[in-house]
Amino acid sequence: MKTLQTQYNLIKEGKGHKDVFLKEAKRMFPNGIRKIANFDEATNELKRRGIISENYVDLQPINNISTPKQGFENAFTSFLSEEAKAVEKKVSKEVEEDASHGYDTADKDNQNNLIFDQFQNGVYFEAKQAPEKDLEDIKKIVQKNLEKDPIYYTKNGMFGVEVGYTEDSVALVPKEVKSKDGSGYGDATKKDFPEGEVATGYLELKENKMISLLNLVKENEEEKKPKKTKKVKKETVESKLSEIEKAGKVTTLEMQIEAIDEIIESKKGRISMVTEDDNLSQLVDKKKMKEMQREVKDLEKRKMKMEKLYEKMCGKSYTKEEMIDEMDATSWDLKNGTGMEVAPDLSLNK
Known part of the structure; x- marks a missing residue:
C-alpha cells in the first residue's frame, strides 16, 4: 500500500489521482481533515x-557505491584463472619415502594380499587333487596360481572340483539378431479376411488331434486301475463303549425333547381353552396369561436347540413317533358289531 507522501509525489509528477489521495487522507485522519475539504485544504x-512535505528526499543512492578493484586484486583474480601447466614426470623423493613406510599391497608373496576366499578354495581344491602333499607345498601352489590370476579357482576349481565359470562357451556369448525375428514379430497373416472383419495378425492353428488321443488313453488307464477299498476298522472295546455312550445320549435327548413337547402342548391347551371361552378370559389375570405365553416361547426355543443337537449327533432331523393304541378282539367286535353276544355300541362311532 502506498503512503500519502508517495501518492502526493506522484500527483506532482502528473501520475497520481487527487481523488484517491483525498479519500485516503480523510480515512486516515478523520479528526484533522473535514469531510467537505478539497485537495488543497487537505494537503x-x-x-x-x-x-x-514538499522537500522529500528518496532513499535511493545518487552515486555508485562500489569502488574499483585495486591492482593486487586484479592480479590475484588472474592468478586463480591460470591453469597449472607443470606436470611431474617423476615421483618426488619425499613421496617415495612416505610410500615406503606404508603397507605394500602389491607384494604377491604375502598371502594377506591375496583374496582370502580364493586362497581358501584353492587350498581345498589342491588338497583334494594331491592328498599326499604337505600343507606348505599346497599353499605355494595356490599362491603361484593366484599370482597369475586373482580368481583362478573361480574359473578352474569351483566347489572343490575341476569346474568353474567361463565365457568361452558359444551359448554364453549373446549375438545380436538383425533379422525381423529379433523384433519379436513373425510373418504377417496371408489369409484374406472378408470385408468388415478384423484380423489379429496371428496365424490360425489347427486342432491338435494328439491331445484328445492322449486324454482318451489316460481315461482308459484310470478306468483299468482297481479302486482302493476302504479298510474296515476293527471293532474294539473302546469303540463299542463309545457307541453305547452315544446311543444313551441320543435316547436321553429324545426323552427330553418329548417331555418338553408334552409340557408345551399342555400349556397351549390351557391357553386355547381360556381364549376360546369368553367367560374364562374375563376372569383370568392377563399378566399371568402373558407370562404363560412367554414361557411357551422359551420352551419352544429350547426344544429347537435340542432338535439341532439331535440332528448333529444322529445326522438326521428329529421326528416324533406317533403312538397307535392297540385294540383287543372283544373291543373291536363290540365297536364294529361283529360279536354275537350284544348289539354294537353306536356311541363309540360318534
Whole structure:
C-alpha cells in the first residue's frame, strides 16, 4: 500500500489521482481533515502536521557505491584463472619415502594380499587333487596360481572340483539378431479376411488331434486301475463303549425333547381353552396369561436347540413317533358289531 507522501509525489509528477489521495487522507485522519475539504485544504493540513512535505528526499543512492578493484586484486583474480601447466614426470623423493613406510599391497608373496576366499578354495581344491602333499607345498601352489590370476579357482576349481565359470562357451556369448525375428514379430497373416472383419495378425492353428488321443488313453488307464477299498476298522472295546455312550445320549435327548413337547402342548391347551371361552378370559389375570405365553416361547426355543443337537449327533432331523393304541378282539367286535353276544355300541362311532 502506498503512503500519502508517495501518492502526493506522484500527483506532482502528473501520475497520481487527487481523488484517491483525498479519500485516503480523510480515512486516515478523520479528526484533522473535514469531510467537505478539497485537495488543497487537505494537503495544507497534512503539511502543517508534518505528515507530507514538499522537500522529500528518496532513499535511493545518487552515486555508485562500489569502488574499483585495486591492482593486487586484479592480479590475484588472474592468478586463480591460470591453469597449472607443470606436470611431474617423476615421483618426488619425499613421496617415495612416505610410500615406503606404508603397507605394500602389491607384494604377491604375502598371502594377506591375496583374496582370502580364493586362497581358501584353492587350498581345498589342491588338497583334494594331491592328498599326499604337505600343507606348505599346497599353499605355494595356490599362491603361484593366484599370482597369475586373482580368481583362478573361480574359473578352474569351483566347489572343490575341476569346474568353474567361463565365457568361452558359444551359448554364453549373446549375438545380436538383425533379422525381423529379433523384433519379436513373425510373418504377417496371408489369409484374406472378408470385408468388415478384423484380423489379429496371428496365424490360425489347427486342432491338435494328439491331445484328445492322449486324454482318451489316460481315461482308459484310470478306468483299468482297481479302486482302493476302504479298510474296515476293527471293532474294539473302546469303540463299542463309545457307541453305547452315544446311543444313551441320543435316547436321553429324545426323552427330553418329548417331555418338553408334552409340557408345551399342555400349556397351549390351557391357553386355547381360556381364549376360546369368553367367560374364562374375563376372569383370568392377563399378566399371568402373558407370562404363560412367554414361557411357551422359551420352551419352544429350547426344544429347537435340542432338535439341532439331535440332528448333529444322529445326522438326521428329529421326528416324533406317533403312538397307535392297540385294540383287543372283544373291543373291536363290540365297536364294529361283529360279536354275537350284544348289539354294537353306536356311541363309540360318534
